[in-house]
Amino acid sequence: MPRLVRDVATVFSREISPELRSPVGIVLTMGQPLLFLVLFGSMLAGTGANLGAGTGDVWQWFVPGILVMMCLMGPLSAGHGMLSELNGGQMERFLVTPISRTSLVLGRTAKDAVTLFAQALLLTAVAIPLGMSLHLPGALATMVLLIVMAIGLSALSCVLAIASRPGGNLFWMVTQMLIFPITMLSGILLPVGAGPGWLSAVAAINPVTYIVDAARALFAGDFLNTSVLHGLIAATALAVIGLFLSTRAMKRCGRPVGSA
């Protein structure tokens, strides 16, 4: 087995083992998206609004958005975990071993991807009794797309954690400031098209918008929609940028803050 794969597996299994020991945590951390799904979604479905859902029903329009929402917030856990281990002695302990620096990020990112996949399955399953009609290949394809995005975001959150040393304030400032506007401006809860023109213009530079559009098309089984291609490009770009920056940051991470 190549060294890197082995090292990633080591980090991944360390990160996943507490989750496996108390799997209820996986449900607890998806509380917010679940609330949005059950409460907000039910109301939205009740309004009977035309959301530009195309072929699908309201639920098929709404659920992929909530999946994206979950995949925006979930990956922060990698950075959060890393931040506390950077401030504690744990990261130093790994850095003094020959383990590949890259694997310290990739292992965490992989753990995020796996937990998010489990959560996405769970969330989708909850939506079925609420009235959503399921297109299984579409739903699975959506999840693959979102996992690609989540890997990028997870890696970026590690970069942010490394940059936030030692206090960690920067990490919380940036994430709190970004998550909500990105959620609003990507049309997760309501269609961006319902807002004024300037709003659509802003949404057009938000990569998540393309991923949301792609997720909706895929979720309804519309694989050949051009938005799928755009979304895939946006998600892949996020992943590539995230992995590139995080690998670079990790290699420099042994140095203390303010090192010359």
Added chain:
Amino acid sequence: MIRAEGLRRTFKAGKETIEAVRDVTFGVATGELLALLGPNGAGKSTTLRMLTTLLPATAGSVRIAGFDAAREPGRVRELIGYVGQKNASGENHRIRDELVTQGRCHGLSNGKARRRADEVLEILGIGDLAARTPSTLSGGQRRRVDIALGLVHNPRVLFLDEPTTGLDPHSRAALWDRIQLLRRDHGITVLMTTHYLDEADLVAERIVIVDRGRVIADGTADALKAELAGDRMHITASDTGAARTAAGLADRMPGVSEVTAEGRTVHVRIADADAALPAYLRLLDRAALTVTRAGVRRPSLDDVFINLTGRRLEESGDAYATATMTTATTTDEPIGAPHA
């Protein structure tokens, strides 16, 4: 086994450049236990971080078992164990899981890592804690876990950064017993930092004193005391006049380096005071001087530090509660030079 040559490390804090380590050169022989002693902020931890590949040196070089830390950090990492100042086991992880992970980080197979995890748990006497998470452990137990993590891969060199800070005297003694056992059974080389004088005095075979980023002394505790502080003897005469005469007589004795008269008392710094005092008393007797009290004091490492710097070691550096082997503290604050 360890060779640090002209180590230097600067940090940027805003526009200011801080020289954490200015010039550190020393070596540690195979199997030796060396203590880097110095006040908080002296550059001990920064030096240790350079020795363990965690921090690149601004200048100078580090060789561990012949491998250059800058050119072959991978080889160096295979050979060393490092126990930092902070607790190294993850809050949500079981102790044994962490040890297995650590073994795998060092390239051990799953089975080998498990066997080694059980072995080091046994060596450090914490086998009963294997299934617990760190938050349920006492400070002394956590420290043992940290040391176990540093030993999983059978390192030839163990670096300990303030290993006993925050521990009560009992845990401290127990920890040292374990470390001495390891040295006896496995012959590993140990380099530790400490700002506890008594600890350095008691456990270290050799002491390197660091102050303001420089090595200011290097030797065994006895040699440092003899060369840099010297024994002291003192007598109390019947009156100040007699004391002055006694001081004059002391000045002519062989091996004397310093004589001070203070009221009726005379302080003499002299080599081998145990032997010098009886001779001095005979001298005073022959001069018909009455001596009411006499005594000998062995110098402490603090005397050595005062002689070198004009400051007391435990009052130098940051305003951090000082503790000796006899005072227990329960805090576990990060201290020392800048660290991540």
